[in-house]
Amino acid sequence: MTVNDWDTGNSDQPAELPSKSQAKREMRDLEVIAESLSELDEQQLSELPASDGFKQGLRELSALPQHEARRRKRLQLARQLLEEKLPELERELQALTPGEAEHTRRLHMAERWRDRLLEEGKTALTAFMNAYPNTDAQHLRHLIRNAKQKKEGDSRVAAQRRLFRHIREQIDRSERNLTDM
Secondary structure, three states, rough: OOOOOOOOOOOOOOOOOOHHHHHHHHHHHHHHHHHHHHHHHHHHHHHHOOHHHHHHHHHHHHHOOHHHHHHHHHHHHHHHHOOOOOHHHHHHHHHHHHOHHHHHHHHHHHHHHHHHHHHHHHHHHHHHHHHHHOOOOHHHHHHHHHHHHHOOOOHHHHHHHHHHHHHHHHHHHHHHHHHHO
């Protein structure tokens, strides 16, 4: 009996296993993802939709030198990735990587919300609170007020940056919650 003759429940169709080369390519891809995830900072790592054991493994990988131990740990994490929510982890990695489509999409969304909140006032605030109900409304109003009131150039820009950062955090948190459902 050969591999292609294995019974898959459908006697007309033989089971198709990936070639050895394809399996190696897929494992290399998983290793690249594991390596990229290990380069995240502690806050980004803590917010990943992954198990605590996997996150701890990523922390250990980032602490290892560029030698054989690091290669073995990366391979171990690549295997663990098969048990994690891989599409969600890939999406979060793309959202955190500048130049990726998901990252750009979230940046543009945050820019549009910031502009609306500064220009439209209460109607935009209501729309934002409806779209992102877990947002602290009082803190958001405070950030908007500071971004509008600061007259000096640098402090106004800094206040608008803080507002933008807060909006982006709310968008990221909301996107993560949508994928957890």
